[in-house]
Amino acid sequence: MRFELFVASRYLRAKRRQAFIGIITGISVAGVAAGVASLVVALAINNGFRQDLQERLLGSTSHISLQRIADDGIRDWPSLMQRLSKEPHIVAAAPAIFEQVLIARGPRARGAVLKGMIPKYERYVGDLLDSVKEGSATSLEETPSAATPSASMAAASNESPDSLAAVSQRIASMPPIVLGREMADGLGAKVGDTVMVVSPQGELTPFGMVPKYTRFRVAGIFSSGFFDYDSGWAFVRLSDAQRLFGLSDLISVIEFKIDDIYSADEVSRELEAAAGKGYMATNTLKQNSALFKALKTERLITFITIGLIVLVAALNILISLIMMVMEKTKDIAVLLSMGTRKAQVRNVFIAQGVLIGMVGTAIGLVLGYVISYAGGHYHVISLSPEVYSIDYVPFAPRAIDGAWVALFAVLVSFVATLYPSWSASRILPAEALRYE
Secondary structure, eight states: OHHHHHHHHHHHSOOGGGHHHHHHHHHHHHHHHHHHHHHHHHHHHHHHHHHHHHHHHHHHSOSEEEEETTOSOBSSHHHHHHHHTTSTTEEEEEEEEEEEEEEEETTEEEEEEEEEEOHHHHHHHOSGGGGEEEEOSGGGSOOGGGTSOOHHHHHHTTSOTTSHHHHHHHHHHSOEEEEEHHHHHHHTOOTTOEEEEEEEEEEEETTEEEEEEEEEEEEEEEOOSOHHHHHHEEEEEHHHHHHHHTOTTOBSEEEEEESOGGGHHHHHHHHHHHHOTTEEEEEHHHHTHHHHHHHHHHHHHHHHHHHHHHHHHHHHHHHHHHHHHHHTHHHHHHHHHTTOOHHHHHHHHHHHHHHHHHHHHHHHHHHHHHHHHHHHHHTOSBOOHHHHSSSBOOOOOOHHHHHHHHHHHHHHHHHHTHHHHHHHHTOOHHHHTTTO
């Protein structure tokens, strides 16, 4: 193969009278480099958004949720949670109550998922409480005063009910609630305002079923970056949720965080077996499978779309090799007449096209990874955090992506050489040298 590479490299170094072919060759190299660099950057951006979305999604919610199949609540949950926390791969566990409610403030009302939780456990399985942007979630901590009136309320009872101090004391004594940003904006609620939470379960009275409601004080507003959470979720203390829904000491879900999210299916089955009959476990990956499939599809479409640049570069390689064959017809005829085999002639032009592809691929890989590193390290492309929940475009280049892109580019370059090399091997020396 040394002979073929030697001749191919000589042909690539065009002489002055073949400058046009040299320009076409340079354009081919630049085209391959541009295509490879574009693919590397596009895949890095796609991977960056996917990683950022996955990290925020997995950080916002628990990895596995265990609940009763009959949805009749979990009794004696402290001992069950303590026992299941000792299972392999379990990092943390937290109790929770999930119920659909109606949250209203004046004439405005929104449906919501109300989550009752204990913050000291919740912070270990999710990060939503850490995304509170206004106010604070510290008031959600269970305290003795959460169940009994405070001394200040007793003192305020001696004052006029309409006095400013009495109103302030009543608001301060209300149970706290943390709303999502979109929900708070829809209700027109700010930190310190009061909202009414209505339970659809209601309670039976002599006048029939009457909706049960409780007034809450807005203690904080969180912004997770996920519209579904920010527009439809609210957090209260576990004890307040139990009183609102009349659940005594029942909970609806035990949430778990595990050490490897990709083993969630296996751990879910183990938790179901350990919990006993009547329990079922679901995990975040299964619940959001449609989202992750969409991200994979988007990645494939990105590869195909931007990969067309490499195909355009392959056409340049095809054109340059066809012109090279036309220009070197006499040289090829001389080589064939001197005993060069047709396969060797064919290999010369295959090597020439592959060399163009390899040089362009190498340049493109270096350029693509440099751009990706600079974009990720220096946050070159800014975004509106109000729209995208992040203030810059994330870049996450992977070595495996570069390997696939390089393989694709070299393969396309090789395919582009098949017709010109076949044409060169079919040249007849007697016909080419007839008039020489």
